Amino acid sequence: MAEGHAVHGMAARVRRLVGQPGRSSGPPGEAFDPAVLDGLAIGGADAHGKHLLVPVAGSPWTGHLHLGMHGRVSVRRHRRALGADGLPRTDPPVPEGLAWRFLTASFLLEVTRPTICEVLDAEGVAALHERLGPDPLRDDADPEAAVARLSRSRRALGVLLLDQGVVSGIGNVYRAELLWRARIDPHSPGRAVPPEALEALWQDAIDLMTVGLGAGWIVTDPRQLSDARDLLTRGEPVPRWRRRYAVYLRRGRPCPRCGETVRAERMGLQTAYWCPGCQVLHP
Ligand SMILES: [Zn+2]
Incomplete structure (x- = not known):
């Protein structure tokens, strides 16, 4: 999708x-x-x-x-x-x-x-x-509204991020990679995660999805992100490099940050991927 x-x-x-x-x-x-x-x-x-x-x-x-x-x-x-x-x-x-x-x-x-x-x-x-939640790529999206919607819910953040009525535009790849970058376990209830962490997550979503829009594909690997940003700043197209994800579709493989085995589980309508070693569960 x-x-x-x-x-x-x-x-x-x-x-x-x-x-x-x-x-x-x-x-x-x-x-x-x-x-x-x-x-x-x-x-x-x-x-x-x-x-x-x-x-x-x-x-x-x-x-x-x-x-x-x-x-x-x-x-x-x-x-x-x-x-x-x-x-x-x-x-x-x-x-x-x-x-x-x-x-x-x-x-x-x-x-x-x-x-x-x-x-x-x-x-x-x-x-x-x-009926749609704030979209990180829309100029009229209010970051405070987005954070408020996430932080007042008891539901798991991994579920909230895919609920288009809460925030919209984030799909399964961005969910997995954003939460890994933020070091947050997807099972953490929205209300248990510090609002500053949710604000940073929202900013990262804007940043990553803006690069994704410019590149025409989902770039999340730090080195590829930096190269893609350089190209976009110069007004040049971003080639379709081999995709590198930290956790998405990497069930059973080692986390690139801590080496722990990446896990996968059905969450919301799609499978969530996360690293239990370095993504903190906020209870
Ligand atoms: Zn890890």
């Missing part, structure tokens, strides 16, 4: 279509009939956690997408001949699982196999933001 940095990356790609009127097509469903957006232009794109929002210019509507496990958003350059109405004349072949296609004079946006593909009005968008 795409973690938040990937959905913010998708929003950046969708923004390339802004202002270009397009042909909107796809199978009409109960929640979304692509035909209602035909001839209009995309007005922007925004992500909140794992949700992608695509406001449509000159209309009260916003496309709302959630990709789940198998969904995909692709944006490709695609020159098409224009008809008298200024819209592309011909459609490319339809891919399997297509939910929504938006074809402009120069770009082709395709959404396949999403979990959610619907149109919201302003009230619906506000309700969505309301």
